[in-house]
Amino acid sequence: MELMKVHGSMNTFFLYEGEDREDFAELTRRLSQLDGQIDGLLTVSPSKRCAAKMRVFNTDGSEASMCGNGLRCVARFVCERDGVDHAVIETMKADLTVQKESEIDAGVKMYGVEISPVSFQLKDLPMVYEHHAEWQQKPLPFVDASIPFTAVAVPNPHLIGIVGRDLQRNAGHQEKWAAYFNSDNPYFSDGVNLSYVTPIKEGIFVRTYERGVGFTDACGTAMTASALVSCLAGLMPFGNVSVYNPGGMVNCTVKIIDGNYELKLSGNATYLAAYRFDLNEGLENSELKLLEKYTEQLSYDKFIEKISDATAELI
């Protein structure tokens, strides 16, 4: 099978186009063994009602309901394949609009994607904490009395803490709690993506420990959820929020229209290389062969260099 290696904000995936397969979970685990850089597998298959259907698998083989950085890459793939500038993509819980946008820097292809639905109901993550229906901007006393946390599903589950620079730089605190919440624990039966957010001059900085993966350079749904939480907390005005992360920078648009949240994530969709994945006799003997390395990353690296001052102290 042919695969493409792609990234959104350095959140890196193999992208596979073809019919749905039963063995995507095993395939993803094997691909992660063969290539330690990836954060999962994106699959693009035919949809009965949309331009395509996207599924996303974490490196541990678990399937997630959404992936914001991955959707930008799938958006580019589908728009270029179909010769269009916008499309609707079927995902596990919603059909989402995506569109091509102008390059943020020479040679850096950009796509905007809808992030929806949004729910603060703990049952939608799911999260269980005493008898609460929601948990917004309040410390979880058993974690840390100084960090206001918000639980939100977009629709994959996120727990967002607003922290100062010291906790942001020292990833040990975040790692300890993320590892706990993604193992056997009474609060998150399906695990959770844990992000720490710090306001900076240019916007916000977000670091995410992803469920099913571990620390990643960026998580698109987490950055969008963090922008929403920052607006609700009064740290950022509603509208456009620049979100910096260890893998780059994205723009999130946060609006409330008629009481509904409207969220959009805009950022790069970069193609790294084409591969052939030969299954041979079974997954354990499968091999990954590089067919072609693309040069787009050079443009992305230049873009990163230009924005590096904003994040220098925090990465």
Ligand SMILES: N[C@@H](CCC[C@H](N)C(=O)O)C(=O)O
């Ligand atoms: N990297 C993604 C999210 C991928 C899924 C996540 N790990 C989960 O299990 O919910 C993004 O860009 O949103």
